[in-house]
Amino acid sequence: MGDVDMGKGAGSVSIIGGADGPTSIFIAGKGGKVKFKTRIGNHFRKLKSNRIKKRITANPHTLEEVVELLKREYGATEVSQQSFNYQEQRKCLKASLVMRHRPDLLGELMDLEPPEGEDVKALKAFYEQLQKREKIAAEIADDIFPIDFHIYEIKCSGNGRMQIGVETVWQVIGGSFSGDKKTMKELKKLFKKIYLYYGVTARDIKKETERYKSLLAILCS
Numbered sequence: 001m002g003d004v005d006m007g008k009g010a011g012s013v014s015i016i017g018g019a020d021g022p023t024s025i026f027i028a029g030k031g032g033k034v035k036f037k038t039r040i041g042n043h044f045r046k047l048k049s050n051r052i053k054k055r056i057t058a059n060p061h062t063l064e065e066v067v068e069l070l071k072r073e074y075g076a077t078e079v080s081q082q083s084f085n086y087q088e089q090r091k092c093l094k095a096s097l098v099m100r101h102r103p104d105l106l107g108e109l110m111d112l113e114p115p116e117g118e119d120v121k122a123l124k125a126f127y128e129q130l131q132k133r134e135k136i137a138a139e140i141a142d143d144i145f146p147i148d149f150h151i152y153e154i155k156c157s158g159n160g161r162m163q164i165g166v167e168t169v170w171q172v173i174g175g176s177f178s179g180d181k182k183t184m185k186e187l188k189k190l191f192k193k194i195y196l197y198y199g200v201t202a203r204d205i206k207k208e209t210e211r212y213k214s215l216l217a218i219l220c221s
Contacts, residue, residue: 045220052219056212058202063166063173066198070152070164074190079151079163089165090149095137097170098145105140109133154190162187164194171211173198192218 061069070076079086103110112129115122148169154162160179165172173195177187195218204212 049216049220052216056200056205056215056219058200058205060199060201060204061197063168063171063198066164066173066194067150067152067166069197070154070194074154076152076154076164079153081150086151089151090147091138092134093149093165093167093172094140094145094147095134097147097167097172098137098140099133101170102145105145106133106137109136156183156187158183160184160187162191164191188221192221195219 067076081087081090098105099110109129109132112126112133115126146169147167149165149167152164152166154164156162156179158179160177160183162175162177165174165176167173175191175194177184177191179187195215198215200209200212200215203209
């Protein structure tokens with residue numbers, strides 16, 4: 001999901017249900033003290049992750065039920081599929097899903113390797129190939145690689161708003177929210193609540209599926 005620019009003094013955050021679980025945060029800089037802080041930070045994130053794991057129970061809902069919740073409880077409205085925002089997010093999502101689930105459709109473009117060194121011309125050529133790959137993936141016909149993507153928007157007081165993207169074929173849910181610092185904090189909590197409602201099955205917990213890892217990552221964020 002793309003961020004929404006709310007202007008000066010506002011921030012934006014995007015979270016996508018992914019399969020990699022909680023991510024580590026690395027502190028930039030040099031010296032032993034930084035490395036020590038990084039290790040300590042990762043240690044506490046692992047402890048937090050383990051605590052949250054114990055609290056996750058099986059209580060799943062379908063994406064259709066999530067959409068009904070968004071409309072019923074939070075007054076969400078669907079973003080026009082003709083809007084620039086929708087079209088851009090759909091292209092990005094489709095390209096990502098194609099590369100993940102059907103890389104065979106892109107042939108040799110999936111074998112791109114970044115050039116060694118800092119040769120500007122080589123880096124530019126590599127970047128152009130990446131753009132070409134994303135464009136081709138996004139333009140693959142829906143009868144070959146179908147997606148069913150919708151965006152629902154929740155507006156808050158002031159300039160705050162949240163967008164929830166739902167893709168039903170490949171079962172993807174993601175959110176982006178924006179506003180001032182206080183609003184962002186509230187919307188982040190709301191997104192966690194919505195994702196927890198989506199939930200996981202007993203099998204997801206036992207097998208630690210992508211759906212389970214996505215929930216864990218978001219609850220740990």
